[in-house]
Amino acid sequence: KVEVMKDVTLGFGEALQHCREQSQLTEEMMEEFFHFWRDDFKFEHRELGCAIWCMSRHFDLLTDSHRMHHENTDKFIKTFPNGDVLSKQMVTIIHACEQKYEEETDHCWRILRVAECFKKTCTDQGIAPTMEMLMAEFIMESE
Numbered sequence: 309k310v311e312v313m314k315d316v317t318l319g320f321g322e323a324l325q326h327c328r329e330q331s332q333l334t335e336e337m338m339e340e341f342f343h344f345w346r347d348d349f350k351f352e353h354r355e356l357g358c359a360i361w362c363m364s365r366h367f368d369l370l371t372d373s374h375r376m377h378h379e380n381t382d383k384f385i386k387t388f389p390n391g392d393v394l395s396k397q398m399v400t401i402i403h404a405c406e407q408k409y410e411e412e413t414d415h416c417w418r419i420l421r422v423a424e425c426f427k428k429t430c431t432d433q434g435i436a437p438t439m440e441m442l443m444a445e446f447i448m449e450s451e
């Protein structure tokens with residue numbers, strides 16, 4: 309599962325460059341998307357929430373009310389090798405995190421909180437990829 313999560317993260321992260329300008333996320337705030345999984349990564353910039361909003365829209369993963377589109381998200385995860393072993397669990401986690409921050413009316417802040425909750429839950433459930441895995445793959449892909 310951690311292998312699949314590594315692939316999904318890097319796949320989703322490909323939309324980062326596309327979303328940088330409109331979300332005002334500077335390289336100083338987040339250099340590469342996979343830094344998301346670093347132990348010391350801080351969820352403090354609203355711009356990151358805006359960027360994840362943009363990235364999710366890029367892959368058509370949101371509904372008209374800016375919540376996760378369950379079916380599209382399930383399909384997106386299943387486009388990665390062995391994605392089916394993780395899709396249901398990921399959709400369940402994101403949905404539970406959305407419920408938790410339902411009262412936040414600013415979409416960028418809400419999505420940032422959902423992302424933080426997603427990371428924490430993944431770590432607790434043992435499906436968070438390690439930085440070693442992510443960096444090895446990222447470097448391999450860029451060579």
Ligand code: BOM
Nearest residue numbers: 316317320375376406422423426
């Ligand atoms: O209610 C808004 C839903 C936004 C979803 C936020 C999820 C945050 C995920 C950030 C990390 C993602 C890695 C892969 C995601 C694939 C969906």
